[in-house]
Amino acid sequence: MNKYYSYFITLVLSVLLTLTICADECIKISDCACSTAKNGEVDLAGLAGEQGYLEADNDPKYKFRFYPCEIKQDWNDKCTIQDGPALCQYLFSSKETFNLGKVETMRVESHSGLVTVFNYTQGTPDEKGNRTSEIELVCNPNVTETVFEFVEERPIIHYKFRLTSNRVCPGLIDLGCQRIDSCTCQADYNKGFVSVHGLLNSLKKEWIEFEDNEAFYSLLPCPIKANSTAYKYCDDITGGPAACMKASDLERLTLGLQSKMRFVVTQKEPFTTAVVYYGGTSILNTERKATLVLRCDEDVSIAKVEYLGRNPLLNYNFRITSKDMCPHW
Template identity: 25%
Template sequence: MWRVVVSLLLAWSFQTALSQLECEQVDRCSCEMTDGSGRINLHALAHPNNLYRIDHSIFTFLYSPCGAMKNVNVTGECNDATSVCQLFKEGGPGYNYGGADSARFSVDPDTKQVRISYKHNANNITRVSNVNLVCDPGQREKALFELEWAEPLLLNFKLTSVCACPGGCMAPAVTCNMKDSCTCDMSDGTGAINLHPLDNPWAPLRSSHLQPDLGRNFTYYYNPCSGFSFTNTMCTNVSTCQVDTEAQLFYALGDVAPQPNPDVNQENGSVTFHYVNTEDTGRHSDIRLICDPDQHVPEFTSLGEPSENFYVMALKTRCACPGLCKDDPIARKARYLEWKASNSR
């Protein structure tokens, strides 16, 4: 008898595991349904400069899926990292009910309703907002954003759209459109990747790398925006340079400006700048930008020469994150004066 009971329990557990539908997070506004029905993709709804808005009772609610809201002219907690904001209609501070980076997908085990949740912690207070994603193939023009109910520190909304249907709304490929030699605008509205604060032609970023087949070290240099020059070498007015430290040979790996179409990884949003040295025989290089909001000091790493005359480097910095960095001419002048002072001693 006990064997029958155990078998039934195992069968029930197995069936329960199979029935636990999930939506596995891909990024902060898309997830993949585990039943194979497809991906819920909200990228097409990202309009951080044109927010979803609800005027309700004494409050106004603002929502920016995918990316943090931009240019929110309010006081209080609703800054450039916020996805959900609550405002008093008559003025006063805004309250952050969830940052863009806090977005998490889940599925209600009873209703099978997919929702995306946000939270914000400040002064030992946690505010939470939930957005239930309602699939409606007929809601194609614009998503319908509604308040379901609210209580202190908890907001519940409903977002109705074809994009809430698995496989129903595949956004176009995200691109980053070059504005100048070191700034590009993300087409999904998340902001600009701006490397201007890293521009320092007097002290370019550097990294050493051991080339296994040659058995010796090379040093790689990189400076975005305005490039740099090593006097009386091939590395004059370039963005990237390889130096054979043993033989003291210099090889230019890229002009100051990158190629006009950076690559954008469609899974994680990372951007790669491509550089070509038009004055040499085919040498070119890639700079892989790695977004890390906490990386205030840039980390530059050479990854070597994966194929002949092609060089790869990685740059981890908060300035590789859309919208986090802006040009600062005053800081740039300060870097120059610091360099000038150090060279006059």
């Protein structure tokens, strides 16, 4: 009797857990992101790196490219930047290229726990209709490399893909470097701390300020006083800005908040951590965000701070290279 009762309780708990996870619908907030009420955002921004796409070549007949947010390159006039493809197919035999669906048509097909499916339509026409595609985004917090693969074409002219990565995990989950505070984490791999505190102490500053041809910037990864002049480039200090800018037209913008952030180890050698700050000033109901890359280099005693540009449009990328960014006890 106890055995059957135990089975019954296990079954009930499993059903309740499944219902809890499945109930957290992921609502589209941009062409490459959706947001859940409980688990946070699934955001593909920056997933493809500097080249702007991911490539799958696990099928002997085809090669595929996935452009998560912005299209930087193209193969030929059948899969052009103007078409805004999310996925492109290249046929080795005929050397033809086909658009398998436009970025702007992205629809969240489903979301359950750590698996999200995006669907794309309006691809290159065929006698059976327009090509379409779907990509299964599998969150795996324990991997550091992204794997993109072609699964099958079923039904005809509908293409299925799978992408496994720690960068498609929903929410503000720390990956590979567990948060201590807004500017310090403990690295899983090197068993030490990565912190901006040491750099700021060596600079004898509470924040980092610099400029480029586009604007003036301030990086505020650590908590500072509410009346500090560090906020002079921010439009609002609610939530504790982590990055701000003043554009050439004198407009002030908050690019991300200390209260909405996560650490992600992106590379083990040289050890590199990315701090992603969400919740920046919105435009057209889409929030700005900032990514601060902390790159370890034992040979760099004077920190090098760089603005790397925007990819996609509302994601501002910065990098600090210094020996102070190396894990230490």
